[in-house]
Structures are given as C-alpha cells and as structure tokens.
Amino acid sequence: MTTFRRRVAEWRSPSLRRATSWVPQWFPKTAVFTSCQEAAMAFPHLQQPSFLLASLKADSINKPFAQRCQDLVKVIEDFPAKELHTIFPWLVESIFGSLDGVLVGWNLRCLQGRVNPVEYSIAMEFLDPGGPMMKLVYKLQAEDYKFDFPVSYLPGPVKASIQERVLPDSPLYHNKVQFPTTGGLGLNLALNPFEYYMFFFALSLITQKPLPGALHIRTSDCAYFILVDRYLSWFLPTEGSVLPPLSSSPGGPSPSPAPRTPAIPFASYGLHHTSLLKRHVSHQTSVNADPASHEIWRSETLLQVFVEMWLHHYSLEMYQKMQSPHAKESFTPTEEHVLVVRLLLKHLHAFSNSLKPEQVSPSAHSHATSPLEEFKRAAVPRFVQQKLYLFLQHCFGHWPLDASFRAVLEMWLSYLQPWRYAPEKPAPSSDCQARCVSERWAPFVQENLLMYTKLFVGFLSRALRTDLVSPKNALMVFRVAKVFAQPNLAEMIQKGEQLFLEPELVIPHRQHRLFTAPTFTGSFLSSWPPAVTDTSFRVKSHVYSLEGQDCKYTPMFGPEVRTLVLRLAQLITQAKQTAKSISDQCGESTPGHPFLSWLGFCSTDTNGSYPANDLDEMGQDSVRKTDEYLEKALEYLCQMFRLSEAQLAQLTLALGTTQDENGKKQLPDCIVGEDGLILTPLGRYQIINGLRRFDIEYQGDLELQPIRSYEIASLVRMLFRLSSAINCRFAGQMAALCSRADFLGSFCRYHLTEPGVTGRHLLSPVARESAASRARGPRLSLRFLGSYRTLLSLLLAFFVASLFCIGPLPCALLLMLGYLLYAVAMTLLTERSKLHQL
Numbered sequence: 001m002t003t004f005r006r007r008v009a010e011w012r013s014p015s016l017r018r019a020t021s022w023v024p025q026w027f028p029k030t031a032v033f034t035s036c037q038e039a040a041m042a043f044p045h046l047q048q049p050s051f052l053l054a055s056l057k058a059d060s061i062n063k064p065f066a067q068r069c070q071d072l073v074k075v076i077e078d079f080p081a082k083e084l085h086t087i088f089p090w091l092v093e094s095i096f097g098s099l100d101g102v103l104v105g106w107n108l109r110c111l112q113g114r115v116n117p118v119e120y121s122i123a124m125e126f127l128d129p130g131g132p133m134m135k136l137v138y139k140l141q142a143e144d145y146k147f148d149f150p151v152s153y154l155p156g157p158v159k160a161s162i163q164e165r166v167l168p169d170s171p172l173y174h175n176k177v178q179f180p181t182t183g184g185l186g187l188n189l190a191l192n193p194f195e196y197y198m199f200f201f202a203l204s205l206i207t208q209k210p211l212p213g214a215l216h217i218r219t220s221d222c223a224y225f226i227l228v229d230r231y232l233s234w235f236l237p238t239e240g241s242v243l244p245p246l247s248s249s250p251g252g253p254s255p256s257p258a259p260r261t262p263a264i265p266f267a268s269y270g271l272h273h274t275s276l277l278k279r280h281v282s283h284q285t286s287v288n289a290d291p292a293s294h295e296i297w298r299s300e301t302l303l304q305v306f307v308e309m310w311l312h313h314y315s316l317e318m319y320q321k322m323q324s325p326h327a328k329e330s331f332t333p334t335e336e337h338v339l340v341v342r343l344l345l346k347h348l349h350a351f352s353n354s355l356k357p358e359q360v361s362p363s364a365h366s367h368a369t370s371p372l373e374e375f376k377r378a379a380v381p382r383f384v385q386q387k388l389y390l391f392l393q394h395c396f397g398h399w400p401l402d403a404s405f406r407a408v409l410e411m412w413l414s415y416l417q418p419w420r421y422a423p424e425k426p427a428p429s430s431d432c433q434a435r436c437v438s439e440r441w442a443p444f445v446q447e448n449l450l451m452y453t454k455l456f457v458g459f460l461s462r463a464l465r466t467d468l469v470s471p472k473n474a475l476m477v478f479r480v481a482k483v484f485a486q487p488n489l490a491e492m493i494q495k496g497e498q499l500f501l502e503p504e505l506v507i508p509h510r511q512h513r514l515f516t517a518p519t520f521t522g523s524f525l526s527s528w529p530p531a532v533t534d535t536s537f538r539v540k541s542h543v544y545s546l547e548g549q550d551c552k553y554t555p556m557f558g559p560e561v562r563t564l565v566l567r568l569a570q571l572i573t574q575a576k577q578t579a580k581s582i583s584d585q586c587g588e589s590t591p592g593h594p595f596l597s598w599l600g601f602c603s604t605d606t607n608g609s610y611p612a613n614d615l616d617e618m619g620q621d622s623v624r625k626t627d628e629y630l631e632k633a634l635e636y637l638c639q640m641f642r643l644s645e646a647q648l649a650q651l652t653l654a655l656g657t658t659q660d661e662n663g664k665k666q667l668p669d670c671i672v673g674e675d676g677l678i679l680t681p682l683g684r685y686q687i688i689n690g691l692r693r694f695d696i697e698y699q700g701d702l703e704l705q706p707i708r709s710y711e712i713a714s715l716v717r718m719l720f721r722l723s724s725a726i727n728c729r730f731a732g733q734m735a736a737l738c739s740r741a742d743f744l745g746s747f748c749r750y751h752l753t754e755p756g757v758t759g760r761h762l763l764s765p766v767a768r769e770s771a772a773s774r775a776r777g778p779r780l781s782l783r784f785l786g787s788y789r790t791l792l793s794l795l796l797a798f799f800v801a802s803l804f805c806i807g808p809l810p811c812a813l814l815l816m817l818g819y820l821l822y823a824v825a826m827t828l829l830t831e832r833s834k835l836h837q838l
Helices: 002-011 014-019 029-042 049-062 065-078 081-096 117-127 132-141 156-163 193-207 223-235 276-282 296-311 316-321 335-352 371-398 405-416 439-447 449-463 471-484 489-501 535-547 559-587 593-599 614-618 620-641 645-654 681-688 713-729 731-738 743-752 765-773 788-803 808-837
Strands: 147-150 188-191 670-673 676-679
Touching: 049 065, 049 081, 065 081, 065 117, 065 132, 081 132, 081 193, 117 132, 117 223, 132 193, 147 193, 188 193, 193 223, 193 296, 193 335, 223 296, 223 335, 296 335, 296 371, 335 371, 335 405, 371 405, 371 449, 371 535, 405 449, 405 471, 439 449, 439 489, 439 535, 449 471, 449 489, 449 535, 449 559, 471 489, 471 559, 471 620, 489 535, 559 620, 559 645, 676 681, 713 731, 731 743, 743 808, 788 808
Parallel strands: none
Antiparallel strands: 147 188, 670 676
C-alpha cells in the first residue's frame, strides 16, 4: 500500500503525469482494477477516479481501437458508478467528438462495415442500445448523477430563448437550466446521463464536419445512420413495449429518471405541468400496474432530443424574418442531415401506426390506455409537426436549385404518406394504378393541411426555376405529381381547405371556441388536449398554430395556384420538345460519328449545340427517361387539377413553342433596342433552361480560328505561314485581278475573298460594325489542305486511279481539270445569284 501511495504522489506531479502513464502495458488488468478499488477505499481524499481517467486518456493514444474498447468494457463492468461518473463526459466526447467540431471522435458518420469491418463491428456492439455504453448510462442513471451541458451549443431558437430568460416550449429543458456560479461563464443544462448521452449523439450529426474523403460515402451504410435506426427501433418499438434497461448487476436497482427540480424562475409560454411519469402514476391504483410506465421516459426523451437537435433550428418569428431576400441564413442543413431526419419520420409513422384499431378512435382516450399507447398517438402532432414544417419551409426556400434537393423532397413525401408505413398493407393490384388512399387518413391530411398545400406551392415555385430537361429534375416533378395524384388524396386535401375556409357565421351550433396554438409545456401527456371532434376547428387550429392568427392562406385548388400549375405544364411541354430535339440530334449520330467527324465527313460545328445538361453525360437512355417522367408528370397534373387537352394546346401555342419552317427552335424572347436585340426575363429563362437558343457562329478571322480535331496541327501552321508569305508577296496583283469586271475577276473573287459580312448571321449591330472595320482584301487560303478529309480524299483518288493504270501525274492533272470545271460552274452561279439580289 505504501508503494501505491508513492505512486499516487508521483502521479500528482504534472510533469510526470504528462510524460508517463501509471498503468504499464504489461500490467494485468485485473490487478490494476483490484488495486484501484482497494486504494479508493483506503484513500478517499486522493480522488482516485482521476487516475482512471488519466489512464484511459493515455490508452486512447497508445493502444489500438479494439484493445481500448475491450478495456472500456472491463472498466464499465468492474468499477462503481462513483468512479465511472468522472470518466463519462470524457468518454462521450471521445466517441462523438467535441461540440465545437475540433475533436472528431470515432467518426461514426464515415465508419462503414465494408471498408473497416473490424472497427465497425466493435463500435456497433459497444454503442448498441443493449451494449456496454448504454449499460454505463443506466448505471450512472440509477445514482442520479448530473452533467453540465453548455447552452451555447443548443439550436439557435432554444439558445436565444434561454438567454432571454424565457423557457423553451419543449419540456426537455424544464427545470434543467443552471445559472453560472460566481466567476463562471455561460449558462448550462443539468442533464441526467441518458439525456447527456443523447444530446451528444444527436448533435454530432450537425457539429462534426465531414472529412474531405467522406464526400462519396453512402449515408445509409455508415455507422451513425444505422445506430439511429437501432435506437429508434429499441426506444420507439412498433411491436411490444420498450425493453427495460439491463441492470448492471443481477437483482440490482433499475435506473429511473432523475426528478425535475426547479432551478431558476422563467417566464414560460404556458402553465407548468408535472412529468409524464408522475401524471400517469397518479391515476393508477398501484405503481406497478403497468411496467411500461417506468420506462416511457426514455422514449419521450429520445424523441424530444432528436427533434430539438435536428429540426428546431427555426422559430416562427425567425421563419417570418427569413422571407426577406436580404436575410442571412442562420443554419443550413446538409444532405446527410436531411436523410437522417427522413429516417426519423419514417420510423415515427410506423411507430404511430402500430396502434391497434380499437386504440386509434377518439373514444380510446381513457385512463386504461398505457403511456406507450398515448405516446404513439401524440408523438407526431405533439413534438414533430410544427418544427418539421418550419424546417421544410426553410429548405424549400433556401436549398440550391440542383439535384441534391431530392433528399428534401423525399423527406417531405415520406411525411405526407403515413399509409405507406401502416402494418396492414393491401395486396398489390395487378394494374399500375396506384391504390386509393383510405378515408381513415382524412384526419391526418386535415391536421397537416399546410404540409400538403403550402409546401406544394413552394415546390411549384422551385420547379418553375429549374431545368426540366435534366433527368434528375424531371424525376422530382414526376415524384411529386405521382404522390399528389393518388386516388382520393386530392379530394381529401380539397375537403380540408373547405373546412378551413368555412365561415363561422353559418355554423350556429359551434360555440366557445378559441383558435390558439396548443401549449407545449410540461410532459406531453399532461398537456395533451382531449380529442377534438369538430373537424373545422381542428383544421383552423392547425393552420393558425403553424402560420399565426393573421396568416393569408392561398388555396391549393384556387385560381392562383392553378395559374402556376398551367405555367408548369407549359414548361413541361417545352422541356419535352427540347429533350426530343436532343434525342433526334443524338439519333442522327452513328456509332462511328466521332471517327467520321475526325475525318471531317460530319458536321463539326459546335456553335449550334444545346447547352450542357445531364443528357449530354447520360446518353439516349436518359433522354427516354426524361420524356417518360415529364409525360407522366403532365398526366398526373392534368388529373389533379382537371386540365383539358384544349387548354394545354392553347397555352402551349401562346407561349411560342411551335417550330419554324426550318424545323429549328425560334429565337429566345427578345425586344429590339438601339444596340440590337435585348433579352426579356422570359428569354433569359428560356436560355437558362435550354428551351431556346441563339445560333452562335465564329465571327473572327477564319484563318486564325482554333485548330479543329479533324486537322493536322503542324500542317495547318505550316500552310498558314506559306499562304501568309504568298499573300504578302502578291497582294497587289491579287487585288488588281479581283477588281476586274470580267469573268476572270469573278473567278478570282470566288477563290480569294471571304464571304461578305451580309452573308453571315450577325444579330448585333455592334458586331456588324466591328466586323466591317476588320474587312480584309483578297488573299489565298491553303488551310483546307491540312484537313484529314482533304488528304484522305486525295489518297483515295490516287488509289482508284492506280486501279485503272493511271499514274500520279496524270491523276493530278485530271483532278485539277475537274476542279477547274467545278470552279467555273460555281463562279457563274455566284454571279447570277448576285444579279438576282440586285
């Protein structure tokens, strides 16, 4: 024991503590643990847990990952909670990283089983809901330990509310805020071990920035995503009840939630209520009447933490301020963040839909129902709805106009279709027609009316600004149209709008009603109001709680939205024509097109090509898919809003999507100004989305244009020097020949002059003036001899001549004679066309 005391004294020296570790690598673990426990009893004043923490910190640097996890498992099993509570904050931070993002931790968001199978399996086993880490949480939970969590790392609205001494609406923060001690910095939350663990776990999705090599990692394969799924399945079960926590020792006490004691006075949004557990127990004849009542607090806490950390980044006031175009974004979610939220929503639908049919009806609200059943009924509308709505509104208004919006879109569509996650699924029909949405879901549609209507209008605004020729954008329009076109869904949405717009004066039997947002204080069961059978009141309460009492509602099936839908239908028609043009252009190209273009036998002018989009990269199959998506989307929109073929044809003509007599698209919408054509806003939109285009041609010196792929670079440069020398030497003679008025002058002008400025497509007067100022005299151009096509043609001609026993010199003379006859004919035709133009 004297040796250990000396060792302790040595370890208390800062210099020695930094240089060495008091636990040698070779020292038996059991002996270490026994010595530590004996020392803890003999010398309580030496604060032995700090030695354990220092040892684990040293091992985290010197030992491999698998060995560290094995040591942690042994420590959790052998040490009491009194010593483990010191290492708990460090352990949580070492796993999930620091809140400021500096420490990465185990980097669970990049850990994949197929890349690092050993580390992946060890980490998943250690962090499993029934694994060693959760056992540590429950061991500390039983002793009622508290851990400080800084308020500065909470989501923006929560942090601002607490700093203003206003209690946030979620009961998660009630009776937890602690003022700093004298000389302390910042506010803290006093959290129990389970809350502290879940806070870090949820926030690591936001605070930890992905590593540079993690850009191509599939989110659904990473350890973090799978852990979220496991925690949801464990604490929000769709079958049975929540499993009780594993006791650290046989017959040991089961951990219970820490009592919520008041910390500081707050100006709350509503009345204070007791916790869910106390509320439930007070209505039972015996505390042990329902074992699930002891464990429902973990399910409640898990859901609240996930919703608060992942969704509560925008308040209603902040959302209204964000409508200003000059507002700065306070928080920008990532695609990975959205995918994890979608997983949460899908599981919540399955969790809520796992209620038995007799428990779904309003009459089922009685004291006989278990807390878990009450929680299933209230989870989505009570905790998720408002924060998810504001989160989606922000994403719809501020997400980039690219294909990454698909993640947000699928999250939204998953929430709108709870019937997809119902346990009773009808047999799939033989036809392709989507199955009818049951009337059972009418209350959900009515209570989430804004999720359907206002966000649909937000999607229309985005779709009108995207390139619908892109297959990815076309797919998103198709997905939304397909979901909303499900049989009976549009009718239920329309019925909900009618209930909201229904005037109060025509319903005399409804009295004593006040449209206010539901309070969000206390535990969910204590403040959850009884079922409202008045559907009109329920719909109006939903809208006012999300948008405020002075909201201006735009009906989804009203004239304003119908105009937007008609405009989208027009753009879909235009995009289909553009995709067809690209398809035809690609179809004309044979598999040997690049080779023929290299030889010069195919058109090599790239000036008239369409703007680059996904079709250029994905080929003909993408063109076909785009056309299918747009065709079905147009069909679904016509079905939803009852658009006729005549309406579409008339509006398509009015927008100018017809083709001219040459079969090419018309010019973008322009007006004529002093300096030429000026694009209108519609013309800019047409160009950005590839719906129309200008025919752009090279307007510079033809001799100096870039060397093409079908030309020999060295030969072109040599021929340019040769022709330049000839032009410099005989410039006067060529000018004199071209100025003659006889046939010889016409013949020389045909060969020695460029096409006139009037013969080229100059749409801008400025360009025409600059081209006229660069007018050049007669000159010889030999660049055509540097083309692969010309050389191959000459070789082919000599080869054919050799088959008829014609030598190279006679063949050359015949070719020159043939070209002379061709040039004479072209000269005569050119002069005759000029006479007709005069």
